[in-house]
Amino acid sequence: MSNVITPKDKLTAYERWELPSFDPEGSVKVTGNASGMKLPTAAQLEEIQQQAHDEAFEQGRKAGHDAGYEAGYAQGAQQVADDAARLASLVSSMEQALAEVNQQISQSLLDLALELTQKMVHQALEVKPELLLDVISNAIGNLPHFNPSAHLVLHPADAEIVRESMGEQLAHSGWKIFEDVKVSRGGVRVETANSQIDATVETRWKRITANLGQESTWLRNL
Numbered sequence: 001m002s003n004v005i006t007p008k009d010k011l012t013a014y015e016r017w018e019l020p021s022f023d024p025e026g027s028v029k030v031t032g033n034a035s036g037m038k039l040p041t042a043a044q045l046e047e048i049q050q051q052a053h054d055e056a057f058e059q060g061r062k063a064g065h066d067a068g069y070e071a072g073y074a075q076g077a078q079q080v081a082d083d084a085a086r087l088a089s090l091v092s093s094m095e096q097a098l099a100e101v102n103q104q105i106s107q108s109l110l111d112l113a114l115e116l117t118q119k120m121v122h123q124a125l126e127v128k129p130e131l132l133l134d135v136i137s138n139a140i141g142n143l144p145h146f147n148p149s150a151h152l153v154l155h156p157a158d159a160e161i162v163r164e165s166m167g168e169q170l171a172h173s174g175w176k177i178f179e180d181v182k183v184s185r186g187g188v189r190v191e192t193a194n195s196q197i198d199a200t201v202e203t204r205w206k207r208i209t210a211n212l213g214q215e216s217t218w219l220r221n222l
Contacts, residue, residue, distance in 0.1 A: 114209060114216050121201070125186040132158050132186050133165055139190040139197045140175075147192040151176040155183045184218070 125131060136152065143150070152170070154162060156179040162170070163177060170177065183189065187200030205218040 110212065110214065111216075114212075114214065118205070118219060121186070129158065129161055129185065130165065132161065132188065135186075135199050136162065136166065136188055136190070139188065139199050142197065143190070143192060143195060147174070147194075150174060150190075150192040151178055153178045153180050153183055153189040153191065155179070155185050155187070156181060158183075158185055158188070 132154075150173075152159075152162065152175060154177060159177050159179045167177070180189075184201045187202065187204070189200060190197040202218045205216065209216040
């Protein structure tokens with residue numbers, strides 16, 4: 001049997017009432033009770049009951065506090081995770097919106113640039129219509145020297161300029177000039193028996209805008 005003595009303040013409520021004592025000869029000291037035990041009074045029993053109730057309440061409160069803390073921590077962690085997810089979704093939406101705005105702005109700037117370019121080309125052709133001569137020279141240079149039935153199709157106003165500037169040279173090479181009001185100023189169709197080069201401004205403009213990934217129609221009147 002262990003000789004370790006538990007301090008009184010460490011005993012439970014039911015252990016803290018006074019146990020019977022034994023003398024060295026083994027006889028029991030009887031004090032006021034025939035059984036040899038000193039029984040607790042009614043007040044002591046009430047105190048013991050109250051202490052037991054308080055201890056049970058404290059243990060339950062502590063257990064509830066721990067459980068409440070864990071539940072609160074889990075709830076808080078979930079709230080933080082939900083807030084982080086909402087924030088990430090908001091940031092993603094903002095980035096997408098900014099990307100769409102940037103794309104719209106870029107497209108608007110490109111459309112404006114193409115519109116201004118058309119106006120500048122129109123003005124250049126009106127001020128200096130002889131720019132068409134370089135187009136014709138380049139187109140003819142891409143064809144073989146011998147071209148039966150070779151001819152140019154031009155707007156009547158441009159045809160007059162070409163006759164004045166290149167008429168003799170073209171006639172010497174066997175080229176003829178035809179007029180067509182459907183051909184826009186500044187453009188030309190170069191046709192032979194075996195090939196055709198479309199150098200109208202509509203087609204040239206379409207090639208330029210296609211290289212930019214755009215679809216833009218040349219407007220004859222601006």
